[in-house]
Amino acid sequence: MVNPKPDLGGATSRGVVLDLIRTRGPISRVQLATATGFTQATISNVVRQLTTEGLVVESGEKKYTGGKPRVMLTLNPRSRYALGIQLGADSTTYVVIDVRGDVVGRVREHGLRDALPGDVVPLLADRAADLLETLAIPRSVVVGVGVAAPGPLDLDGGSIVGAPTMDAWRGFPVRDAVQEALGLPTVLDNDATCAAVGEFWGGSTAESLAHCTVYMGAGIGAGIVVGGSVYRGASSNTGEIGQLRTRTPTGAVGTIEDVAAPRAVAAAARAAIQAGRATSIRLKPGDDPFDAFSSVAVAAAHGDGLARELIAESAEYLADAVLALADILDVDSVVLAGPSFAVAGPLYLLAIQHRLATEFSARQQHPVQAALSQHVVDAAAVGAATLVLQRELAPRSFAIGRFAVE
Known part of the structure; x- marks a missing residue:
């Protein structure tokens, strides 16, 4: 039929x-x-x-x-390629994908932290050029560059408006700077939105009617795809679930990022260790908070009691935000993506699956499928490259309809 x-x-x-x-x-x-x-x-x-x-x-x-x-x-998957660059305080990732969306090469480095954009952009261009050269891919078959960055963003101006984790990049015209440095057409979009688009293009959520990709790097956001089309809102800054208000363990009012993001988990681990809690977690005085979070995640994966407690607390707060978003949008699909899910992703996934299965308001009508991204760490970079392919090869909204072929 x-x-x-x-x-x-x-x-x-x-x-x-x-x-x-x-x-x-x-x-x-x-x-x-x-x-x-x-x-x-x-x-x-x-x-x-x-x-x-x-x-x-x-x-x-x-x-x-x-x-x-x-x-x-x-x-013909190798007829065209696209480059994706994922900017973040926690890590910077470069990927090259073919027309089918398969990753053919990647490089991952430390995040931008407090680096000045004017110093970073030439390095981004060099790393990207080196990757293409290593893969023996000529520029003539590269359709462009997609840049994924934490929001909020000014997509018209091609700049980061005010990402809390990348303050030095506030107002910097990153899209135009990367385009000039690499000499390739460049698009800029939110990291969570990019990750959601990549999941759709890759086919893992193509049948979903209402989907969100929850992205956790240094911060927390969500990319939303409804009926196959990206939902962008009034200024293309939807899905900032990390900024939802919540009560912290001390009773103060804070945000989801204040209690669930990697920086918060790292701070809680340091406080617990200083208070004398027994643990296998080993944090150095000068550890970057994202490296410290990774240490906690690794310890949790190996069964450390304190580490599992900290990740479980973070996961429950994140599940609060995901459940709220699911109830508002009536989603049928959730995917977790981002570098912070690289190790402890399965623990976060279990918590979110349980909450959706037991508390989602429309659970009697339909379930919500929740899974880890097929490109957990590189999801935003893959999605950014996907945006370029879509714009250059098949310009349209992302709704391709429910084609059924006999």
Whole structure:
């Protein structure tokens, strides 16, 4: 059975066909026409254009339906590439992905911390150029660069408005600076939004009606995809769940980040150790808070009592925020992504799964699937590169509809 023709959201026929071949291939021209409602002539013209550009190839596979066998089409994954750069106080990541969204190379370094943007951008350009050279990928097949950064952002101006963890970057025109340094088209977006887009493009949440990706690096945010389209709000600064107000253990009013983010967990660990709590956690006086959090996460993964207590407390606060977002948006899918979930992610996931299963307001109507990202640490960088691919190859909103192909 074939679903009705989907809402194409202003997409070009080229973009719709490329999306279908990417997500449903190998697929025949007849199946493309049936799924989209386009005429056979339109499909033939679009496929001819895509094959001429090298984006689509005939797979060699044929589908026999009783008459003339249908030639199947598939994406040529190495025909184009995109570069993603994930900026953060905790880490900086560079990835290169192919058209299918598969990561073909990555480099990860320490975060920006208090580094000045004018000093950092030339280094970003050098690292990115080195990665492309190492992978033997010519610039001619790189469609552009996506930069993921913590919010709030000014997407029109291409700058970071005021990320608490990267104060030195406030107002800096990062998008234009990276574009000038690398000489490639550049887009800037929120790290959580990028991570959510990457999950959708990669197919793990493509069937979700209302999805959020919860991203935890130095801070905490959420990228929201509803009906296949990114929900951006009035200024493209949605999902700042780290700024939700809550009561801290002392009874004071704070934010979710004040009690659940890596810096808070690291501070609580230091206080507990100084108070004489027995633990295998070893923190040095000069440890960066993100390195300290990693030590706590590793200890928790190995069963240390104090470490598990600290991670569990952080996870419960985060679950409060996720549950609130799930109730407001009536989501059916949640994915956890970001460097801070690299080690202790399964512990956070269990807490969030339990809360959603027992307290989500619409649980009698449908469950909420919760999982770790397929690219936990690199999710924002992969998503940033995905944004470039989508903009350059299939410009449209992210709604590709519920195509059903016989």
